[in-house]
Amino acid sequence: MVKGIITKGIAGFYYVKVEDKVFECKARGKFRNSNITPVVGDIVKIIPEESNLTGSIVEILPRKNILTRPSVANVDQAIIVFAAKNPDPNLQLLDRFLVLVEEQNLEICICINKIDIDKEKTYQEIKNTYEKIGYKVILTSAILNIGIDKLKNELFNKVTTFAGPSGVGKSSLLNAIDSSLSLKTGEISKKVKRGKHTTRHVELLNLKEESFVLDTPGFSMLSLEHINPKELKNLFKEFLPYNDLCRFSQCSHIHEPDCIIKQKVEEGVIDAGRYKRYQMFYKELETSKQRRW
Template identity: 45%
Template sequence: MPEGIIVKALSGYYYVMPLEDGGVPSVEGSAVQCRARGVFKKKGISPLVGDRVDYVLTENGEGTVDRIHARETELIRPPVANVNLAVLLFSVKEPDMNLNLLDKFLVHIEQAGLDALIVLTKQDLADPEADGRDTVADVKAMYRQIGYEVISTSSRTGEGSELLKERLAGRISVFSGQSGVGKSSMLNALVPGLSLETSEISMRLGRGRHTTRHVELIPLHNGGFVADTPGFSQLDFLEIGVEELSTCFREFAQYADECKFRGCTHTHEPGCRVIAAKEDGLIAESRYRHYEQFLNEMKEKKRRY
């Protein structure tokens, strides 16, 4: 029975790209239009884009999804399975870097259990002399110290494009981040012939002009896929428990276990090791400040709902 990966789901059809020996997508071939077996509906299961499936070819050249393989991950927004990398695009200029939004994305990515890759775009616009100090280098150093991989790219010069391709190889990735950071230009460079228009894709947290109404996987020539989707289109803290927030700041972990009180919120309690680490410069001031902001935002939303 052939095996494939669902690259698009639309109007009750699932478009399955065949997998070659070794599980490598056959990007040269076309996807097979399939229906799902009725048994899935009876069990309350819906195939998702990103699912690895077994399918059976039918006489009319279409197919039937027969079995869904176990999922590694499952996202609700966007509805896609087996994503294992979130690529966060933030520009160094035009628009200016928004670390509050970056940290909000990182919270949701940590909660979803995905790896994160921070990509700083428009590196050619960085001007340390005009800024008075190399703020881009500071940002890189801070997030790398926390444990995140950060790479710089430039669509104009081609900087970082090969490294990014390496990181995407063999993985299903979602792209998210600021509006106007050059996502479409980057995808066009990664997938020759894609020809996305800039106006087709926006990542402004549900307020942009993204016209995609369904998730679709764009195959790369290195066995990877990029989900063409608004990504984490609505960063809703209602999906995260208040007590979970601190665990989504990975640099807090080594200190939180040493707090005096169990259930410490790391905001005012005596004997809080997280606060002490922040005061000692071991936790970045901006990260802690954003933690406090998100915590207050979450509490306010819980009260309203």
């Protein structure tokens, strides 16, 4: 047996990189019987067939984390890519993804791409809002090569999931970081103002300088329904210093009086837009929980 990492999975075949070779592998039936599915990023042991570079996955080593969408394992950080324009930023979608990534305790960097076409520089307000919370925000233009070196430095010696809606320029950014990737890029649909999917599957890409990135299909909806509504407040980074200071120890920051979070929103310490989205997610999770019961 040899150890490698799954770089791609398509139609039941898993491509496992072992040193400088890639083996096309099938997973042993025991995983299916145990309801375990190998995912990109898994460190696995395989029985290789050197002559034709095929093999069988016989063991999946313990994962340090796993994301559900995109479905990837053993990730160090997430870079969430949104466009300054074309398509316009969807902050509800951004906050949904932030909640999911915070749940996995990953490092997070927000990348606002296509700043060259936002002549009014409205992206600066978004940058300021999320930097105030404590997130790292990088401004980029893949076309004009703005911010590319800064983004590349964030990838060094890490496994990073690159995620964001279709059409925001994830593949273009990766091509700008490493031109040898030659990833396919797409156009924005003029009719619906959304990006066309150019990445059809999750793939682990080996960049220079010990860097790995997961180029993933764009997403438009992210479900939070597995999250306990009582835990949601712990996934909003700016709430953490205040969560234990409310009058009621189990304050949801929704209905209760003497809530320090609501006070901080009124004072402008916590962004009102973020708080409204927190309320929306909380009510959504409460409704989902009632349906399940």
